[in-house]
Amino acid sequence: MTRPFHVLKFGGSSLGRPEPLRRALDIVREERARGPIALVVSALGDTTDELVEATAAAARGDFAAALSIVDRVEELAVKTVTDALGPTAAGLRDRVATATAPLRKIFAAGDREAVGRADARDEILSFGERLSAVVVAGALEATGVAARAIDARTWAVTDDRFSDATVLWAPTSRRLGELTREWTEADKQGVVHVHTGFIGATADGRTTTLGRNGSDYTAALLARGLGAGEVTIFTDVSGVMTADPDLVDEAYPVPHLSYGEALELAGLGLRMLHPRTMVPLIESGIPMRIRNTLRPEDPGTRVDAHGSRDTAKPTCITSLEAMALIDVEGSQRSEYAKIGARVGSALAAEHVPVWFETQAPRGNGIALAVAAADAEKASAIIGRTLEPEIARGDLAAPRVFVPITLVTLVAEAMGQTPNVAGRFFAALGAVGVNVRASSQGATSRAIVCAVDAEETAVAVRAVHAAFNLAREQVNVLLLGKGTVGGSLLQQMAGEREKLREQHDLDLRLAGLADSRTAVFDANGIDPARASELLAGGAPLDIDALLDRLKRLPVPVLVDCTAADGMETVYERAFARGIHVVAANKKPLALPLDARRHLFESVRRAHRAYRYETTVGASLPVIETLKNLVRTGDRVLLVEGSLSGTLGYLSNEVSRGVPLSQAVRAARELGYTEPHPRDDLGGVDAARKALILARELGVKLDLSDVKVEPFVPSELLEYDDVDAFFAALERYDATFEARIEGLRAEGLVLRYLARIEPEGADGPSVSVIPIGVPANHPATRLRGSEAFVAFTTERYSEYPLVVQGAGAGGAVTAAGVLADVLALSQSLRGR
Numbered sequence: 001m002t003r004p005f006h007v008l009k010f011g012g013s014s015l016g017r018p019e020p021l022r023r024a025l026d027i028v029r030e031e032r033a034r035g036p037i038a039l040v041v042s043a044l045g046d047t048t049d050e051l052v053e054a055t056a057a058a059a060r061g062d063f064a065a066a067l068s069i070v071d072r073v074e075e076l077a078v079k080t081v082t083d084a085l086g087p088t089a090a091g092l093r094d095r096v097a098t099a100t101a102p103l104r105k106i107f108a109a110g111d112r113e114a115v116g117r118a119d120a121r122d123e124i125l126s127f128g129e130r131l132s133a134v135v136v137a138g139a140l141e142a143t144g145v146a147a148r149a150i151d152a153r154t155w156a157v158t159d160d161r162f163s164d165a166t167v168l169w170a171p172t173s174r175r176l177g178e179l180t181r182e183w184t185e186a187d188k189q190g191v192v193h194v195h196t197g198f199i200g201a202t203a204d205g206r207t208t209t210l211g212r213n214g215s216d217y218t219a220a221l222l223a224r225g226l227g228a229g230e231v232t233i234f235t236d237v238s239g240v241m242t243a244d245p246d247l248v249d250e251a252y253p254v255p256h257l258s259y260g261e262a263l264e265l266a267g268l269g270l271r272m273l274h275p276r277t278m279v280p281l282i283e284s285g286i287p288m289r290i291r292n293t294l295r296p297e298d299p300g301t302r303v304d305a306h307g308s309r310d311t312a313k314p315t316c317i318t319s320l321e322a323m324a325l326i327d328v329e330g331s332q333r334s335e336y337a338k339i340g341a342r343v344g345s346a347l348a349a350e351h352v353p354v355w356f357e358t359q360a361p362r363g364n365g366i367a368l369a370v371a372a373a374d375a376e377k378a379s380a381i382i383g384r385t386l387e388p389e390i391a392r393g394d395l396a397a398p399r400v401f402v403p404i405t406l407v408t409l410v411a412e413a414m415g416q417t418p419n420v421a422g423r424f425f426a427a428l429g430a431v432g433v434n435v436r437a438s439s440q441g442a443t444s445r446a447i448v449c450a451v452d453a454e455e456t457a458v459a460v461r462a463v464h465a466a467f468n469l470a471r472e473q474v475n476v477l478l479l480g481k482g483t484v485g486g487s488l489l490q491q492m493a494g495e496r497e498k499l500r501e502q503h504d505l506d507l508r509l510a511g512l513a514d515s516r517t518a519v520f521d522a523n524g525i526d527p528a529r530a531s532e533l534l535a536g537g538a539p540l541d542i543d544a545l546l547d548r549l550k551r552l553p554v555p556v557l558v559d560c561t562a563a564d565g566m567e568t569v570y571e572r573a574f575a576r577g578i579h580v581v582a583a584n585k586k587p588l589a590l591p592l593d594a595r596r597h598l599f600e601s602v603r604r605a606h607r608a609y610r611y612e613t614t615v616g617a618s619l620p621v622i623e624t625l626k627n628l629v630r631t632g633d634r635v636l637l638v639e640g641s642l643s644g645t646l647g648y649l650s651n652e653v654s655r656g657v658p659l660s661q662a663v664r665a666a667r668e669l670g671y672t673e674p675h676p677r678d679d680l681g682g683v684d685a686a687r688k689a690l691i692l693a694r695e696l697g698v699k700l701d702l703s704d705v706k707v708e709p710f711v712p713s714e715l716l717e718y719d720d721v722d723a724f725f726a727a728l729e730r731y732d733a734t735f736e737a738r739i740e741g742l743r744a745e746g747l748v749l750r751y752l753a754r755i756e757p758e759g760a761d762g763p764s765v766s767v768i769p770i771g772v773p774a775n776h777p778a779t780r781l782r783g784s785e786a787f788v789a790f791t792t793e794r795y796s797e798y799p800l801v802v803q804g805a806g807a808g809g810a811v812t813a814a815g816v817l818a819d820v821l822a823l824s825q826s827l828r829g830r
C-alpha cells in the first residue's frame with residue numbers, strides 16, 4: 001500500500017524572507033523523501049495586505065499607485081528567492097512577470113467601476129497566491145526538486161460570497177477525486193505539487209477568496225480530498241501559543257488541542273487559523289500539526305479528535321478585536337417578551353453574524369456582540385425588530401459600545417473543572433478591567449467576555465497569568481532610592497533568580513521614582529540599573545505611574561521614603577487596586593481621623609497595606625503584636641528600645657565615645673535620618689510607639705505621646721546640619737558627665753518607649769532617655785539592636801521579647817522585601 005499524502009502548508013511568514021524560504025525548501029526535500037507530499041502556499045509576506053491596498057487605490061482611480069504596488073509585490077518575490085538561492089533562480093523574473101501580467105492588465109485598463117466590484121477585489125487578491133505557487137515551484141526546481149504550480153481554482157468550488165467564500169464540498173470532492181489520480185502518478189515521478197491557498201472559484205468560474213488566513217482552510221480541504229495522513233501548517237511560531245505572543249511575552253506553545261478547542265480558538269480570534277479550517281479535519285479525522293519553519297525540531301501543536309487528557313495542561317486565551325456590543329435593556333413589564341429569539345432570527349435573516357448573545361434571566365434584556373463594521377446595521381435591525389416594545393417604553397433603544405474586544409478562555413472540559421469562571425473574572429477584576437458582558441459556551445469549552453478595546457492587552461495578560469503562569473508575577477513601583485530603597489534594589493537584583501526558581505515568584509521592578517523623576521517599564525526594569533536609568537527619567541507624575549502600575553499583575557507600591565503626605569498617594573493607589581508596602585512611618589502616625597480614613601480606603605479596596613518595617617526594621621514586631629491581639633491575649637505593657645539609632649548611640653556613649661562623634665558615625669552608617677535631630681528629638685521613636693499603641697486600639701495622637709528628647713531640646717533647633725554638629729560638640733562634656741553619673745549608680749543609659757494601654761489614668765505612651773539597672777533586658781542590646789518586650793496576660797511572668805538589629809538600610813530593605821513576599825503569598829490561590 002502507498003503511504004498517504006502529507007499536506008504541508010507554508011504561510012506568508014515562511015515565504016516572504018530568504019532564511020525561512022530556504023528552510024521551507026529544505027523541509028519540502030526532507031518530507032518528500034519520506035512519502036507523497038502536497039504543498040499549499042500563501043502569498044509571500046504581506047503581499048495580500050499590499051493587494052488590498054492596491055484594490056483600494058484602483059477603486060479611488062489611482063491606478064498608478066496600484067501598479068506601483070504590483071512592482072513592489074514582484075520585487076519582494078524576486079528579491080526573496082534571489083537572496084535565498086542566489087543566481088540559481090534563473091528565469092525567475094520572467095515567471096513572475098507572466099504570473100502578474102493579467103493583474104497589470106486589470107489596472108492598466110483603468111476601469112474604476114470594474115475594480116470596485118466585489119468579485120474584482122477577489123480576483124486582484126488571488127494574484128498573491130497565484131504568484132507564490134509559481135515562485136515556490138520555481139524555487140523548488142532551482143534546488144533540484146521537480147515541482148508544478150496548481151491553481152486551486154481548478155478544484156476548490158465555492159459559493160459566491162466574495163471575500164469570505166465557503167468551499168462546497170460535493171463538487172470540490174468530485175474534482176479532487178478526479179485530480180488525485182493524476183497527482184498521485186506525478187508524485188511517483190517525483191513531481192511536487194504546489195497549490196495556491198486562499199482562493200477558489202464559483203461553479204461558473206468567478207474567482208473567490210476564502211477569507212483572511214484562508215490557506216489553512218485550503219490545506220485542510222486538500223488533505224480531506226487526498227485522504228491525507230496529516231496536515232502540517234508551517235508558520236513563524238512554534239505552535240498555537242497560550243496567548244497572542246504580541247500581547248503576552250510569557251506565552252508558550254500548547255502541545256495538544258482537540259478539534260473543538262481549535263475551532264473555538266479560530267472562531268474567537270486566534271488569527272493564525274482560519275475559522276473554517278477545522279471543518280474538513282473533523283469530517284475526515286485527519287490530525288493537524290502547527291510548526292515553526294525556522295525551528296522544525298520544536299514539537300509544535302498537534303490538533304486532533306482527542307486533545308490532551310493532561311489535567312494540568314495549559315489554557316489558551318484569545319482576543320477578537322474590532323467588535324461591538326449592543327445592549328438592549330428592558331423594564332419589568334416586558335418580562336415574558338423573549339426578545340432574544342426575535343432579535344437573533346432578524347439578524348440571521350440579514351446575514352449579520354453574532355459572536356455571542358446573553359439574555360437577562362427572564363428574557364427582558366439582551367446584550368450581543370457583532371463585528372464593529374456590522375454595528376450600525378445590527379443596531380438598526382434590532383431597533384426595527386423591537387419597535388413595538390421600544391415605542392411602548394418597555395425596552396430602551398439599543399445602545400452600542402464600540403470598539404470592544406472579546407476575550408476568550410478556551411479549555412476542553414472546562415465545565416468539569418471547578419472555579420474556572422471565578423478565576424477568570426477575578427483575574428480581570430484584579431487589574432480593574434470592566435467586563436461589559438459575558439457568556440460561557442453551552443459546550444463549556446469557552447468562556448467569553450466583552451471588554452473595552454483599550455483594555456485588551458491588560459485583560460489578556462491578566463487572564464493568561466492567572467491560568468498559565470506557574471510563577472506568580474509581582475510588580476513593584478518603588479518610591480525612594482535612598483538608604484532603604486537603594487538596598488532594596490540590590491536585594492531585588494540579587495534574589496530574583498532564587499525567587500523564580502525556588503519560590504515560583506517573578507518579582508519585577510516595574511518602576512522607580514524619587515521626589516522629582518520616575519522611570520517605568522511594564523516589562524520590568526533591571527533593578528541593578530534602575531538608579532542609573534532614573535537619572536534620565538521623566539518628571540514625576542504619580543497618578544500616571546499608578547495608572548500604569550494598576551494594569552500589571554499584583555501591583556505593589558513600595559514606599560521607602562520618609563516623605564510627608566504619602567497617605568494621599570496610598571489612597572490613590574488603593575482606589576486603583578494597588579497594594580502598598582511601606583517603610584514610611586508618617587502615614588501611620590497621622591491624626592486619628594486621617595488614619596481612619598486611610599484604613600477605610602484599604603478596606604474598601606480589599607487591598608493589602610503592610611508596614612512591618614516601620615517599627616524595628618525587619619524585626620517581626622508588628623506581626624507579633626497583631627497575632628497577640630488576634631488570638632485574644634490582653635496586652636498590659638509594651639516596653640522597648642524602638643530606635644536602633646538611639647540604641648546604638650546609647651551603647652557608644654556608654655563605652656566612652658563622645659556624643660557628637662557617635663552621632664556622626666551613626667549618620668555615616670545610615671542609621672539616622674538625613675538630619676540626625678529627627679532621631680535625637682525622639683519624634684521618630686514616638687511615632688513607632690504610637691504605631692504600636694494604635695495596633696492595640698489605643699486612640700491617641702502623636703501630640704499625646706510624652707516625648708523627652710535624647711539631648712536637650714535647644715540643641716535640636718539648628719536647621720543646618722553643620723551648625724547642629726558644632727552645638728553637639730559643645731555639649732559632649734555635659735553629656736559625658738551625665739553618663740558617668742548613671743554609671744556610678746549602676747545604671748546604663750537607654751532610650752525606652754513604654755505603652756500602657758490600660759494605665760490607671762487611661763492609656764499612656766511615652767519615650768524617654770532613662771538609666772536602667774543591669775538586670776533590665778535593654779542592657780543586653782548591642783550595636784544598633786532594638787528590642788520590644790510584650791507583657792500580656794499569657795506572657796505575664798516573663799515578657800515575650802523580640803530583639804535584633806533595628807536600624808540600617810539592609811535590614812530595613814530585607815523587611816520590606818519580606819512584606820512584599822508575604823503579600824504575594826497571601827494572594828496566591830485567590
Ligand SMILES: Nc1ncnc2c1ncn2[C@@H]1O[C@H](COP(=O)(O)OP(=O)(O)O)[C@@H](O)[C@H]1O
Nearest residue numbers: 011012013235236237239240241243244245272
Ligand atoms: N495564540 C497564538 N499562538 C500563536 N500565534 C499567534 C497567536 N495569536 C496570534 N498569533 C500570531 O499569529 C502569527 C502567525 O499567523 P500568520 O501571521 O497568519 O502566519 P502565517 O503567515 O504563517 O500564516 C504569529 O506570528 C503570531 O504573531
Ligand SMILES: N[C@@H](CC(=O)OP(=O)(O)O)C(=O)O
Nearest residue numbers: 011012042048212213214215
Ligand atoms: N494570503 C492570505 C491567506 C493566508 O492564509 O495567508 P497566511 O497563511 O500568510 O496567513 C492572507 O494574508 O490572508
